[in-house]
Amino acid sequence: MKAELLATGDEIRSGALVDSNSAHIAERLEENGIDVLRHTSVGDNLDTLVSTLREIARRVDVAVVTGGLGPTTDDRSAEAAAEAAGVQLALDDNALENVESFFKKFNRPMTASNRKQAMLPQGSTVLHNPVGTAPGFSLAIERCLFFFLPGVPYEMKRMLKGHVIPAVNALQGDAVMHNRVKTITTFGLPESLAGEKVAGVEAAFPGIQLGLRAHFPQIQVKLYGRESTASALDRRLAEAGDWVMERLGAHVISENGETMETVVGRLLVQRAATLALAESCTGGLVANWLTNVAGSSDYFLFSGVTYSNRAKMDVLSVRPETLDTYGAVHEETAREMADGARRTAGSTYGLSTSGIAGPDGGTADKPVGTVCIGFSGPGGSYGKRYCFPFGKRLMNKKIFAMAALDLLRKELLKTGG
Amino acid sequence: MKAELLATGDEIRSGALVDSNSAHIAERLEENGIDVLRHTSVGDNLDTLVSTLREIARRVDVAVVTGGLGPTTDDRSAEAAAEAAGVQLALDDNALENVESFFKKFNRPMTASNRKQAMLPQGSTVLHNPVGTAPGFSLAIERCLFFFLPGVPYEMKRMLKGHVIPAVNALQGDAVMHNRVKTITTFGLPESLAGEKVAGVEAAFPGIQLGLRAHFPQIQVKLYGRESTASALDRRLAEAGDWVMERLGAHVISENGETMETVVGRLLVQRAATLALAESCTGGLVANWLTNVAGSSDYFLFSGVTYSNRAKMDVLSVRPETLDTYGAVHEETAREMADGARRTAGSTYGLSTSGIAGPDGGTADKPVGTVCIGFSGPGGSYGKRYCFPFGKRLMNKKIFAMAALDLLRKELLKTGG
Structure with a gap:
């Protein structure tokens, strides 16, 4: 079974927005044995949309279209689909219910323009959107079955999984690879x-x-x-x-796409251990990653994001002599930060970062890309220095944060589960 | 002048790789007055490539093609271009020099397959690649001028700027919009x-x-x-x-695409003010955003990411009675957190978040999506409650963090610059 994808919207056409939806959809369809032949992106021009839909309809069996289902006048997917199929738009009761229930659930006022989102081509099947105002729909144009989904990635992903994949698998029957x-x-x-x-x-x-x-x-x-x-x-x-x-x-x-923070979180849970952080150069990024995992409050207690030396001393009890002798970026400072975070929060482990993310602040001795990572656990504490060859601040923050979590991961693996 | 883009390669077609090149090229062309009508992505199949090139040649004046210029057998752009234009491939001396000079410069051995990269369609103009082995080329197919560039983003960007933009501007002459x-x-x-x-x-x-x-x-x-x-x-x-x-x-x-954290940072600098945070539900995200801005150490002093109640009391001096009476998510708790962060760090302002990001932890009284934001400044402190209608943890973290920075932004605007 052959498929094509169409991403719509002037933001994508003009390059203001990178289309990441098509890669996601292609990957899911290919996993289900569908050959994805082509992706196309066009703007909000009605004639272009209609002619592109007709071209696709002549080439493949299935197509997934993203975007253009919103409430504003430049959202034209339903209008284009109706014209390409040679049918009229009509108010769809199921779709209207989808829109209304969303506004009701969140107690927000529904505007007249939202009503437009329930106008679907005659003969289409509404695809319920559980997480947004825009319902999707499916519609046959010539011999091709089109699925129209919202452009918001997380709404699109839910509806792809909930509606499109089951429908194409039903179409494939036993022929599925x-x-x-x-x-x-x-x-x-x-x-x-x-x-x-x-x-x-x-x-x-x-x-x-x-x-x-x-x-x-x-x-x-x-x-x-x-x-x-x-x-x-x-x-x-x-x-x-x-x-x-x-x-x-x-x-x-x-080996299953799991992120570092999910893996570290599970290792901590398996050991009934807790964690506190002291972050300088990573600026809260390690804590932010760890707390992206639902349930992280079971093991993550605290991060002291101590950009100033005063906060390093007052909150983490780093000794003034250490800062005077070695400076903020040093193995000994990082070790004391990790000890301090662990003591302050009463956690099993402490982990710290102090480094130079750039673009400024580097020296011959400690160039941009230098980071000291501190570890503190029941068996003692230490600091370790790394130097990464990246000049960019955001890249450095990421690799510093990942290096810190990787050090913790390896320490946890040593202790058994 | 009208243009289309074509991204080639099985990695893009199958969704293993997101095509970010097309957005970049579209943006640069549009800035130079070219109307980009459509982006297409296809795989490495020769017939598909040839027919897609011919379709594009019939529709527009200019096209930019990325990918398929590498040394391996699945790199077929030159072959497809020759077939679409009805010409033969021939060894191009200028292109060969480009390939050879790259290997010489980096003292790396040149393989036989690299020689293939210098086989270009007859009648094409080689486009020198200053940063990689693959030279590009331009070639007219029917009435359309095609530019073939490597798929590696940083090579593509150099060659777009160095070759394609000057060439299309020369073509436009005085008609440039x-x-x-x-x-x-x-x-x-x-x-x-x-x-x-x-x-x-x-x-x-x-x-x-x-x-x-x-x-x-x-x-x-x-x-x-x-x-x-x-x-x-x-x-x-x-x-x-x-x-x-x-x-x-x-x-x-x-009004210029600047992020919230850049705007807030500038407002703080203009007022010679400093900031400390106390983050619970946002888990370090506010600090992470703020510290993505180079120079943020001038005004950002500290964030206490206090997931545990113990850390709220020990680090931020939130009163145990407050936590007992109102719980962790409450205006009064948020206010005391903001006061505590400000006092601990000795900053001009304190800002705090405490809420329920989900997916669990909601109650009838405080559903998932509830956040209390605390503000502390020279003129006093307060807490404020918001309820957002999103069910997802990462969305809630983002909107909580943005709401906190927006509250701070409005407070800073009140004080004048």
Whole structure:
């Protein structure tokens, strides 16, 4: 079964917005055995939308269109779909209920323009949007079944999973081929070196395709498999995955796409341990990542984001002599920060960062990219210095934060679960 | 002058890689007065490439193609271009020199497959690549001038700027039109309401186009202008922008795309003021945003990310009676947190967040989405409660953090600069 994707909107056409939806949709469709042949992006011009829909309808069996379902006058997907299919727009009761229930649930006033969102092409099937005001719809144009989804990524993802994937799998019936990608997330190896270590996987496991993707500061090793049964696919990917992970060793963070903060969180829960942080150069990023995980309040107690030296002394009890002798960026300062965070919060572990994220503040001795990471646990404390070769502030914050969590991860793995 | 973009490669087609090149190219072309009508992405299949090139050649004057110039057998852009133009591939001496000089410069061995990169369609003009092995080329197919560039973003950007933009401007001659987008960033209005407030701008300023973009939790109002001179364009956009900003009032954060944290940082600098935070539900996100701005150490002193009640009491001196009587999520607790952060750090201002980001922890009284924001300044302190209608943890963290910074922004504006 062949598919195409269409992303609509002047923001995408003019380059104001990067279209990340199409990659997500392509990946999910391909996993379900659909061949995605082409992605197209056009603006909000009605004639262009109509002619593009007609072109796609002549080429493929299934299409997913994103964007243009909002309440404003430049949202024209329903109008274009109706014209391409040669039908009228009509108020859809189910769609109106979707819009109204959203406003009711959140006790917000519904405007006249929101009513427009319930005007759908005749003959279409409404696709309920559980998380937004814009209902989607599906509609056949010539021999192609189109799915129209909102452009907001998180609404689109929910509706793709809830409506589109089940519908295309029902259409495919027994002819389905199973495609899947196994994602092995690593930290601490440059892309070229990671690539060399795992290059042999395609020869060792015929049919498996290898892809490397930099997801700074992590490198993802992707294994693409395709089999006629789900169980054969699972087995094949598991074998190839084990081969790859053996070669990457301790650099492997997860084998299922899990983030560093999820992995560290689970290790802490398994050990019934708690954590406090002292962050200087990472500015709260480590705490922000950790608290993105639901349930993190079970193990994360506190972070002291101490940009000023006064806060390092007052909140974390770093000794003034240490700051005088070594400065804010030093192994000993980082060690005292980690000890201080742990003592202040009464946690099992303390972890700290102090470094120079840039663009200014570097010296010959401690250039931009230098970070000292402190660790404190029941068995003692220490500080460790790293120097990363990146000039950009946001890149440095990310790699400093990831290096700190990776140090904690390795310490936790040493203690057993 | 009309243009289209084509991104090639199985990684993009299958969704393994998000195509960020097309947005960049579209933005640069539009700035130079070229109308970008459509972006297309296809895989490495030769027939598909050839037919897509021919389709584009029939529709527009200029096209930019990215990817497929590498040394491997699935890099087929030159082959496809030759077939679409009806010419042969031939070894291009200038291109070969580009490839050879790159390997020489970096003292790396050149392989036979790299020689393939110098095989270009007859009649094409080589485009020197100063930062990689793959030279690009330009070639007319029917009435359209195609530019073929590497897919590596930083090579593509160098060559777009160095070769493509000068070439299309030479083609346009005196007919060049200037396009630009003015971005007004707002917070606190739903998209539909913001849209209604500013809907009249197109009628009031003929030639100006309006676009709204949700960049959660902010709404960006975009004004697209097009004039024959840069000065007329500046004037037109300034007038339309003033009209829009008057209607959006205090919801306007910036009129030049600046982020909330940049605006708040500048307001603090202008007042020679400093800031300390106490974050519970936002988990360090406010501090992380603020410290993404270079130079933030001039005004940002400290954030106490106090997930545990113990840390709220020990670090921020929140009174145990307050926590007992009102709980962690309450105006009074937020007020004491802001006071405590300000006192601990010795800052001019204190700002705090305490709320329920979800997915669990909500009650009938304080549902998920509830946040109390505390403010402390020289004139006193207070706490304020908000309830946002979003169910997702990461969305709530973002909107809580943005609401806190917006409250601070409004307080700072009251004090004058």
